[in-house]
Amino acid sequence: MSDSPKEHLIEVRNLDVTFHGQTVLKDINVAIEAGETVAVIGESGCGKTVFMKTIVGLIAPTRGTIHFDGQDLSTLSPAALSDVRRRFGFVFQNAALFDSMTIFDNVAFPMRQSTDAGEDEIHDAVLKHLQEVGLPPTVVSKRPSELSGGMRKRVGIARAIILQPELVVYDEPTTGLDPIMSDVINELMLDVRSRYPVTSVIVTHDMRTAQKVADRVLMFYPRTRLNKGQPQVLYDGPPAGLDQSADERVRQFVRGEAGQRLMEITG
């Protein structure tokens, strides 16, 4: 990273997303700086995935704008949007590898789709990125079904970073993994950011991931549970401040306490 002042890579202004009359995100204003790692947390259904998909242009805002590197995504032609998306890497939930392809072809896929690289160059890049995520060259001929969940996640990360994206979005990167393998993936995400000048957005339920990997945490709250006029982003700050947040809902979430929810269920 250079020493120049940080710039906003992503700017979300006055964002609303509504599906069939149901507002999932309301009046979200968030700026993410180049090089930042931001974890998005919050209970199920609060709109984390919708937020992630909106900032990468997969969902169009109902109101408001998303700027990426100064460009308003809603004004871009499909071709221009597709060019911008090449600057993103996606690590999907459950790795979302192509089951019928070998690991080699899975990792090579973005290069074959989006570049004119020759097979020698692709070969070197695939092996380099597999090595970076801690996988031996012997995995290249295997199919995803022959690998453990943790290995598949690593392959998903290798595929996401092979084009050296400026933004990597991780959707639930540690879900379904044991605590040790989760920590391996957390370390890998730290390693990716130390190796490349990347901005990362991590949607996660895993508080350890948020605490360990993120510079900053955004906690969303479900619209349906807010009173009129209450902000949907309950917390926007460093992970270390979560536990001392003035908002009881944040403290309860971080500690895994049902709080008011329990009263609603039992009451």
Ligand SMILES: Nc1ncnc2c1ncn2[C@@H]1O[C@H](COP(=O)(O)OP(=O)(O)OP(=O)(O)O)[C@@H](O)[C@H]1O
């Ligand atoms: N394409 C869609 N059409 C209609 N409703 C949708 C669509 N995508 C998401 N929703 C709704 O938006 C709400 C938020 O969903 P979202 O997946 O963003 O939640 P989340 O916070 O990521 O939840 P989880 O932690 O369970 O993955 C849900 O009520 C969901 O049903």
